[in-house]
Amino acid sequence: MFTSLRAFVLCVAALSSSTLAAPWPTHVQHSTHRTRSLPNGAKVQLYHPKSSFEIYETGVDNPLSKRSDPVHFTDAGLAFLRSKLGESDDFMSIRSSYAGPHSSHVYVKQRVNGIPVANAVANVALNSKGDVVSFASNFIKVSGFAAPSTKAKITADAAIDHAAKALGGRHTGRAPELEFLATEDGTLALTHAVRLEIDGSKHMVEAYIDARTGEVRGLVDFTNDLHMRVVPVTKSDPTVAYELLKDPEDKKASPRGWGAAEDRDWHATVGNNAIAFKGNVTTFSIEQIIETAAKESAPGVFDYKFDLASDPSSTNNLNAARVNAWYVANMAHDILYRYGFTEEAFNFQNNNFGKGGNETDVVFISVQDASDNNNANFATLPDGEPGIMRMYLWSDFQPMRDGDMSNQIILHEYTHGMTNRMTGGGTAVCLQTTEAQGLGEGWSDAFAEWVAQTANSGYVHDFTIGGYVTGDNTAGIRSHPYSTNRGVNPLTYANVKDSEEVHNIGEIWGQALHVVHAALVQTLGGAKDALTNPDAENGHTAFLHLMIDALALQPCNPSFTDARLAWIQADQNRYNGKNKCNLWLAFAYMGLGVGAEDYTNSHKVPEGCPLKYTKPAATA
Structure with missing residues (x-):
């Protein structure tokens, strides 16, 4: 490593x-x-x-489906792409591919005269039967000019x-x-x-x-920023709880535990999934990075007292920050792994244990990074290159507060790594337009919220995010709390038109996903073990499965309507369309119904679905 x-x-x-x-x-x-x-x-x-995106729900034949001998999904996918795009293999090359439990994916890049076109890509997905269920492309036509x-x-x-x-x-x-x-x-x-x-x-x-x-x-x-100025995140910072946990590792997701790297336990915040340290990842050698990680306080124990009244740079507070950032990043790795962000799906691990994907891409977490304040960011490089999370101090308090002690910030940032990797097949280049970057901010808020909401087994609360580092417990870092109540959050798809900043756009997508989450939990119920039991059937698990499945389906630089269609197809792939009407009703409530486009609301749902969305009653 x-x-x-x-x-x-x-x-x-x-x-x-x-x-x-x-x-x-x-x-x-x-x-x-x-x-x-x-x-x-x-x-x-x-x-x-601009990408075109088509979904086929139950699937359509691929050109090789009539063959009697077994056909690999990459061959079937390429054959379908050739038929749709009218291109030969000389004019496209596979960027990446992977087979999940419910769908297989092939991602290609256009080639002209043997040279790849950086921003012209296509992808196709096949279901478990080998039928094509979605297709996306923004290939350009090269005929007609020299x-x-x-x-x-x-x-x-x-x-x-x-x-x-x-x-x-x-x-x-x-x-x-x-x-x-x-x-x-x-x-x-x-x-x-x-x-x-x-x-x-x-x-x-x-x-x-x-x-x-x-x-x-x-x-x-490759870097996504999080700007946080207000709003508390409940049950996510040391003013709410600070406990000594026993064996938090998920051995299914991290088979050698969090501290093992290169078949060695470093007895520090150094491991296969993440390394939390105090220093500069761009100038430190790997030995210096390891040296500035937090060390065990006793064999097998990281137990440092945290004092809110002391400066973040004090010895105990710095160690607490490194341990907490490392713990939350590892938890994010393990939860998302269970739900599909695995080695083959381009996740972050130094050692992939022979399970596919590219290795040597541990997440470096620069704790109390000195290059900025009042912020956090995550640089997502392509599969096989490390991720870099930079966490900063926040100046609205004296002493300053540390973003490393706010779990919601860390979860938000880690999610940027997943969404940038899984959209476009591990290249980390397919969330670059204003709208696509806005979606990225919304997904990051949605996962941070999801982790907190799983404690509520039967309903989804109104939710505000981020107040620990600023002390404003009323407004939230967004313009409104996430809520199914129009009086609390009036945002709809049409508001994207007047939004220029990606976090403002992300707030609209985050609100849409909050409504979807609430609708799924209202219909399917919840489960307090959703963090570790993705196989149960309930609204919490369905939500995260569909969010992650949809990332792999959608096109490069998706729009809101593309991302919505990817959810519909993901539900068909995984649940045989069981939640189709529920999803459409929730999206239609947000103005993302059938016919929504160009930031004009549509509240229409497909034929056969109920005509009215019933707002989930349980908000708090």
């Missing part, structure tokens, strides 16, 4: 400021564009071709220099690759894909540098 991670240790760079290209119109571009502002002031205008040149006029080294100068970053050492980038005018730009770290908040990005001019033509930002 640790020798292979040495190459990941990075250097930092000086700040610079740059603005590139010109702005586009606003809400009509949410599904294809984004103005990406980096922490150092640099701005890049991004474009992703074949683009594959010869670069500037070298990879020159592209690195251009990228570093324009964006104020430092090259990570990863060799640039030639890739085409689909542009808004329908042409292809030959680019060098350059991996950078942006100094300040340590954003990890992939910059697409024009191979003729050196201009920045596009960007993938």
Whole structure:
């Protein structure tokens, strides 16, 4: 593990400021564009071709379904993609694939003249019978204009220099690759894909540098921020509970436990899933990272007192922060593993135990990171490269409060890793448009809420998130609490039109998922063992199964309506459509009914479903 991670240790760079290209119109571009502002002031205008997305519910034949001999799902998936896209294997290449218990998935990238198109991708899913149940693509048509040149006029080294100068970053050492980038005018730009770290908040990005001019033509930002200013999260911080737990590890999800890495127990907050330490992941060697992890207070015990009145940097409080961040990240790993975020589905583990996927991608948790305040972020790199969670101190209190002691912040950030990995097949590049990034914020809130709501076996409370670090227990970090009561939360799909900031958009998707969660629990009941028993049939388990299943189905850079359709198909795949009407009624309540598009509400449900959504009565 640790020798292979040495190459990941990075250097930092000086700040610079740059603005590139010109702005586009606003809400009509949410599904294809984004103005990406980096922490150092640099701005890049991004474009992703719009995806088409189809679901087939019970499934349709693939072109190889009539064969008498067994057909591997990747061959069947590719055959279907060829039939839909009219392309041969020379014009697409598999990016990744995996087989889950209820559906199998194939993700491909378009190729032109042997070179991949970075932002032109497609994916197909098959059910357990081998029938195709969903298809998505944003492939561009390359016929009708001259074949683009594959010869670069500037070298990879020159592209690195251009990228570093324009964006104020430092090259990570990863060799640039030639890739085409689909542009808004329908042409292809030959680019060098350059991996950078942006100094300040340590954003990890992939910059697409024009191979003729050196201009920045596009960007993938692997890092998601969480901005928290208000609102308490109940049962998630030391003012509510601070207990000594026994054997919290889930040996099914973490067979060698949390502290084992490379067949060794480090007796510290170092393990196969996560490493929590105090320092700088980009300048520390792996030995320094391990040295600055929290050590056992006694053999097999991490037991540090936490004092809210003391400075976070005091010895006991720092150790408590490292232990708590490590514990919550490992819990997130184990819960999500049980529900489908496994090795084959591109999760975060150093050792995958021969179960598929790429290894050496443990999550580094930089506790009390010195690069920022009043924030947190998670850099999600492609499968096989480590995730980086940075947790910060919050200045609304004296002494300051530590985000590492707020479980909701950690759960929110970890979820960014899952959603960025599972959307698009492990590449971490498929939640980049304004709308898609907003969905990412909503999923992160939804999982953080889900963990808290599982304590309520038969109903879903109104929910506010994040108050421990700011002390505001009334408003929440969002504009409204999550609620099924219109008087408490009036947001609907139509509000996306007037929302520019991704957290504001995420709040709308988070509200939609709150309504879905409440509807499922009202109909199916709840279960207090949902954290460890995903096989039970109840509303809590159904919700998380469908949320995770849908991530693998949806297209690259999905819209709200795409994400909703993925839920409908996920229910068909896993539950034979048992919850179809319940889901449609909940989404329709939020304006995401049949016919919703372009941020115009529809409250229509499919024929055969009840015409009225009954709001779950149990809120608190």
